[in-house]
Amino acid sequence: MSEPKQPVVRPYLTTRSLMPENQETPIQFIQSDIVKHKLFYRRNHFSYPALSYSNYWLPIDGLVTSPALLSMNDLLRLPSKTLKVVLECSGDKRSLFEPKVFGEQWEKGAISQGIWKGVPLSALLEHTGIKEGAKEVVVEGYDYGERTDLDQVYTFSRSLPIEKALHPDTMIAYEYNHRPIPFKHGYPLRLIVPQWYAMASVKWIKRISIIGSHFSGPFQSIDYVYYPSKENDNNAFPVTTINVNSTIQKPLDMDILNTGKHSIKGIAWTGKGTVTKVEVSTDNGRTWAKANMDYSDDMSYEWVSWSYEWTILEKGEYTVLSKATDSTGQTQPALPFWNRKGYGYHAIDQIKVKAE
Ligand SMILES: Nc1nc2c(c(=O)[nH]1)N[C@H]1C(S)=C(S)[C@@H](COP(=O)(O)O)O[C@H]1N2
Ligand SMILES: [Mo]
Numbered sequence: 542m543s544e545p546k547q548p549v550v551r552p553y554l555t556t557r558s559l560m561p562e563n564q565e566t567p568i569q570f571i572q573s574d575i576v577k578h579k580l581f582y583r584r585n586h587f588s589y590p591a592l593s594y595s596n597y598w599l600p601i602d603g604l605v606t607s608p609a610l611l612s613m614n615d616l617l618r619l620p621s622k623t624l625k626v627v628l629e630c631s632g633d634k635r636s637l638f639e640p641k642v643f644g645e646q647w648e649k650g651a652i653s654q655g656i657w658k659g660v661p662l663s664a665l666l667e668h669t670g671i672k673e674g675a676k677e678v679v680v681e682g683y684d685y686g687e688r689t690d691l692d693q694v695y696t697f698s699r700s701l702p703i704e705k706a707l708h709p710d711t712m713i714a715y716e717y718n719h720r721p722i723p724f725k726h727g728y729p730l731r732l733i734v735p736q737w738y739a740m741a742s743v744k745w746i747k748r749i750s751i752i753g754s755h756f757s758g759p760f761q762s763i764d765y766v767y768y769p770s771k772e773n774d775n776n777a778f779p780v781t782t783i784n785v786n787s788t789i790q791k792p793l794d795m796d797i798l799n800t801g802k803h804s805i806k807g808i809a810w811t812g813k814g815t816v817t818k819v820e821v822s823t824d825n826g827r828t829w830a831k832a833n834m835d836y837s838d839d840m841s842y843e844w845v846s847w848s849y850e851w852t853i854l855e856k857g858e859y860t861v862l863s864k865a866t867d868s869t870g871q872t873q874p875a876l877p878f879w880n881r882k883g884y885g886y887h888a889i890d891q892i893k894v895k896a897e
Contacts, residue, residue, distance in 0.1 A: 554580065557645050561585035561686075562725070565650030568808075569790045574625070574843060576653040578723040584630050584651060586697050586760070589725065590683035590745050597729055599713075603679075603750035606670030613715070613729060619660045622712055624735065626842045627654040627810045631738035631765060631780045634886035642883035649788050649890075652810075654843055657733045659714030663707045665749070671703070674753040678706035680732050683745040688759055699743055699765075700756035701734065710735050710842070713746065735842040736812040737781050738885070740765045768881035783812025784887035785873055787819055787847075787865040794892040800853045805832075807863050807890070810844035814868030821849040825860035826875070826889075832863070853896045863890045 552571075554564035566582040599616070602608040630651035635644055645651075662678070682697040705711060714733045715722060722728045727744030734741040740760065765780040787809035792798060805823075809816045820829040832847040853859070866872040877888040 552580065554583070555648070555650060557647065561587055562589075563645050565648060566653045568650040568652060568788060569793055571653075571790070574846065575655045575718060578655070578717060578720075578726060581653040581655065581717075581723075581726060582630065582651050583725055584632075584645075584739070585684070585725075587684040587686035590685070592683055592728075592745060594729055599730060599746060599749065601665060601669050601749045601751075603752055604672040604675045605666070605751055606672060609665070609669045611665070616660055616713065616715060616730070619664055621658055622661055622710065623656060623658040624710060624712070624733070624842060625654060625656050626733055626735045627652065627783075627844050628733075628739040628742060629783055629786075629810070631740055631884040635883035637886055637888070638877060638879055638883050640879075642879075642881060644883050652788075652844075655718045656716075657712065657714040658716035658719070659712040659730075659733065661709055662711045662713055662732070662749075663709060665713065666707065666751070671751060675703055675751045676754060677702055677752050677756050679748075679750045679752055679756050679758075680743040680746055681748045681750070682743050683747045690763070691759060695759055696747065697743060697760060698756075698758045699741055699761055700752070700758075701741065703751075705734065705737070708735075713749075736783060738765075738783055738812075740780065764882065765884065766882070767878075767884055769879075771881055780884045783810065784885050785809075785811040785813070785816065785865050785867045785871040786887040787863040787873065787890050789861060789863050789890050789892050792861075792892065792894050794894075796892075796894045798853065798894050798896050800856060800896050803851045803853060805849040805851050805861060805863075806846070807832075807848075808844040808846055809834075809863070809865035811865065811867035811869075811871065813871060815841065816845045816865050817868050818866040819845070819847040820864045820866075821851075822862040822864075823851055823859055826862055829864070856896050858893060858895050861892050861894060 552567035557563040633651035636646040677700040685696040789807040791806040819832040832849040
């Protein structure tokens with residue numbers, strides 16, 4: 542007699558809000574280093590744009606020698622680049638700040654990665670030429686809506702300093718995991734800015750403009766700014782590079798385990814250099830041991846999976862920590878850098894388990 546067929550059980554996104562759509566990747570249940578688009582977190586400021594793809598043109602204007610209006614075919618004909626990139630929302634882990642901060646209460650799943658293919662932005666700008674005095678490259682999205690704080694309608698637009706825009710790996714992507722980019726993630730064209738928090742990776746590109754001044758759109762001058770003080774805007778500075786970070790995927794927080802052998806597993810990533818070390822503590826930070834890391838051929842912009850074999854000898858409660866260090870010497874701090882809008886959380890990761 543054959544066994545009754547088991548239904549397939551799959552993880553889902555975790556919903557934070559529906560209008561606009563904000564959903565988390567079930568990061569604890571991601572085993573691959575490539576996240577399928579259905580499980581890729583979704584972070585939107587507005588409702589989805591209404592685009593007509595049949596007639597898509599990309600204008601590049603401003604301080605360029607020859608403004609361009611490119612078709613999808615023009616782009617597809619240019620030399621391409623394929624990169625595995627981690628995208629992390631700067632609000633990832635915001636819910637862990639204490640005191641708590643307002644905003645989407647992301648837990649640990651505002652992060653995903655996969656394979657992006659596109660044309661380096663530098664190749665496009667070489668084609669148009671850059672005029673003297675160029676300072677920043679503004680990328681505007683098709684989505685728009687009213688900002689309640691400003692009583693005005695804005696598109697989602699951000700700029701990059703010219704050096705970052707010309708970095709060979711900053712690209713105008715048209716494929717995710719070898720398919721056209723899924724609509725919710727920016728079809729047909731999306732900016733991909735490796736090493737920066739993902740607000741920089743503008744979806745549904747409408748226009749690229751080179752400017753000779755500092756762009757001051759609200760998604761850059763009001764949001765995505767670290768405000769260290771609760772009371773005022775003193776010492777504010779922009780959110781850019783991803784901080785070194787790690788997340789424990791297994792066991793789950795507040796799991797009940799047996800004594801004996803267990804694998805502690807997780808991921809670690811950084812926006813500067815590469816992750817060189819992950820340490821695990823099973824005694825709330827009194828002692829640390831090195832985790833094993835799975836390196837692949839090119840670790841430049843991806844997370845590294847790590848594991849640590851743990852033998853629980855005694856029943857009781859345990860606080861398990863993970864701490865990553867990167868090649869620039871940055872390491873996860875014991876306490877987060879609190880800031881009013883809750884960006885860039887990267888304190889040592891922590892779960893609790895009980896053995897009985
Ligand atoms: N056009 C546009 N681009 C955008 C956003 C947006 O709301 N509109 N959100 C940004 C933010 S804050 C993040 S974290 C990522 C989320 O990308 P995803 O929805 O593909 O995960 O896109 C960025 N690019
Ligand atoms: Mo974000």
